[in-house]
Amino acid sequence: MTTLAPETESQLIEAMRWAVAAEQPLELLGRGSKRGFGRPVQAAHTLDLSRLSGIVSYEPEELLLVVKPGTMLADLSAALAERRQMLAFDPPDLSPLWGGAAGAGTVGGLVSAGLSGPRRLKAGAVRDHVLGISAVSGRGDLFRAGGKVVKNVTGYDLPKLLTGALGTLGALTEIVLKVLPAPEVTRTLVLAGIDGAAAHQAMADALGSPAELAAAAWVPAGLPWPGLPPRTPCVLLRLEGVAVSVEARLGHLGRLLEGRAATAVLEAEDSARLWAELRDAAPLARQPERAVWKLSVPPMQGMAVLDRIRTALPGSIGWLDWAGGLVWVGLPDGDARAGLVRGALPGEGHATLMRAPDGVRATTPVFQPQPEPLARLTARVKAQFDPKGVLNPGRMAAGG
């Protein structure tokens, strides 16, 4: 058991070439805050990438940031906030969900895990903001892809491929991120006491209007949320932009949804606190005994999926983000019950086991099993980047 902690790109290449030549699998880590995500890796050695860190360049007027993967996300967010900019995909901090301290994650980990927050609905996912990468493949070779401009179709979009690949296709050495201006104002319209089909329809109608929502969620009675009336299911509609615009759109939404539910408006701080709870799955972070799933489904199916799971497993808790398209569920205990959860999918979409004890994740397909032709294609892609299987073996799929 060795830990390799390269400080430079060339040291990383050397370490990788050793692993390839000796056919020694590696577990790739940033700060290890997301070790609870994916399947447990079976590797004798650790490749610690946290020392490849630092902001390489930040050009606010180009909306561009180049960063080494070991950089702490918190440091990067602070640098952006100073220039009133942000990562528009709303990166969640799920470290506490996996039992760690808040703010413990690196940018490399974030990109590799492909995690986006509530703003994903409007702004796109992590992959939509990764413009370029450099990485060392499981062949021990450094390659670059993408570029340092927002609009680029030169060559295959490998930055998207490596985003969310959980270190199974390469060890990132540099990431080019698109950043955006932070909104001047954020407010949330709360529709209180709204449930089931009515909640879905309210979100669909709001999104089908020119109100340009930044995020939309539904929370059930049962869970305590900061700033919301107790024991009341609520639809949350988040608006961002310049003050005059947010004002106008709030008015518009109010008229559109008039009479459907009691309404209230959460101002800046309250709104931010509430959405941070949703983004970081905070209620589930506070209940570590529950197995946690995240399901991506057609937005109008969210409530039915959640209901099916709650009916089959009383004591499950959950809520809807992405206007219904993202279902967070905590099961009554640490048993993942993959068959039951995946059986609740409406014939489309996928379910990811976000948290469960190591033993459970080792024996459960954490990611949605793929149909045969797609699974074979996936294996062929993996083999082209990592022919000897040295990169995080087993992290995404057993034997892969």
Next chain:
Amino acid sequence: MRMPVPDERIIRERGTLIARLQAAVPGGVVVDETSMRPFETDALTAYRQMPLVVVLPASTDEVAAALRVCRAMGVKVVPRGAGTGLSGGALPLADGVLLVLSRLNRILEIDYDNRAVRVQPGVTNLAISQAVAGRGFYYAPDPSSQIACSIGGNVAENSGGVHCLKYGVTANNLLGVEFVTIDGEVIRLGGKHLDPEGYDLLGVLTGSEGLLGVVTEVTVRILQKPETARAVLLGFPSVEAGGATVAAVIAAGIIPGGMEMMDNAALNAAEDFVQAGYPRDVASLLIVELDGPAAEVDHLITRVEAIARGHGASYCRVSASEEERLAFWAGRKAAFPAVGRISPDYVCMDGTIPRRTLPAVLTRMEALGREYRLRVANVFHAGDGNLHPLILFDANDADEFDRAEKLGAAILRLCVEVGGVLTGEHGVGIEKRDLMTDQFGAEDLAQQMRLKCAFDPDGLLNPGKVFPTLHRCAELGRMVVQGGRLPFPDIPRF
């Protein structure tokens, strides 16, 4: 431009190939010269090549059946949508089947509540927006070719448009696809839900220029139209001042719906053609469109105007009506054909550069134009640094044609030199293929080609495009493993 040497064996077996394709795609095989003629080129018309056979499948099953025939016989396949591509991606091969997707032209499903539309690949870009316009929705990426280009082609090129600064390019608006591999296997990625599971194969398929698979169904997200949109025309005494204004608007935290720029040559050509109402005497013209609630649009227009004045704008006009806004855009959207009227031929470049280098690049481009003795008219998606220099030439003059190609290459190299890329939205195709080595190192390209090997191990899908040299997958997969000893003690371990 060298294309892969045609395989004589395949050409000799044409008869067998036709018979087998006719069985796979009854009524959809075109073999006579006259009927094949319209397919010999795309919108990069300087290059022409008659295909061996043209196949027009009418279903996913027929696409799969045709591909299985080609795979079994070792025949190359070039997919084609509407043939509006500007980089020669759909240029046929003498020993290849041209697989045309235009008969797959049905809108399969419109789902307003989930804000998704599912269509066949031959549906035009504009047809999607038109189909949902009645309910106030639209499909955001709007290439200037949108009346003609197919959504399948948009996926294959990852096309953009004048509104992609704020609303994203094809990749950012695509929810799912169905595609067929060269083996004839049908694979679905994504759907009405967000973020496909597993590796982001949807991401790599987008912009893969027909080299990885044939797209047979597309699901896109639709958006509600903004409440209002207004455009401002801003004229500047220099191109630099226009460029500086673009950077300043973005730096002020404003992301306009669109921000386009034209130089004096392009704006005058457009004005002659459509009478958009452009000022003729400015060195550069910006069209900035703001959209959203009326209050927001008014507010932002005032701010943009102030920024422009601060940078020396000599002309400023805000659209007072929807007709006027559309007229402002009509000039921009017609810029290519307009330039086509002032020159026998033109070729459109497509590099992207960091915004801050815009003034310097324009100055150097002017010098290059003088060096190669050719006129260049400039149209840009200024907001995202995507340049469209139009090089004017006469194709009947062999020397001019040669100089135009060389000037084009010099301009694209300049884009790479200042930190940009060869192509922002039109694709590499054959046009920029041999320049790929200017932007990428050998290993960068090798890893891209290895990805292709995972999809298409025999290199039958659209060979000769994108990559300057063809390598066999066995060769790309070979590993020379050095070392074998733990790199100690150079690397910190603990």
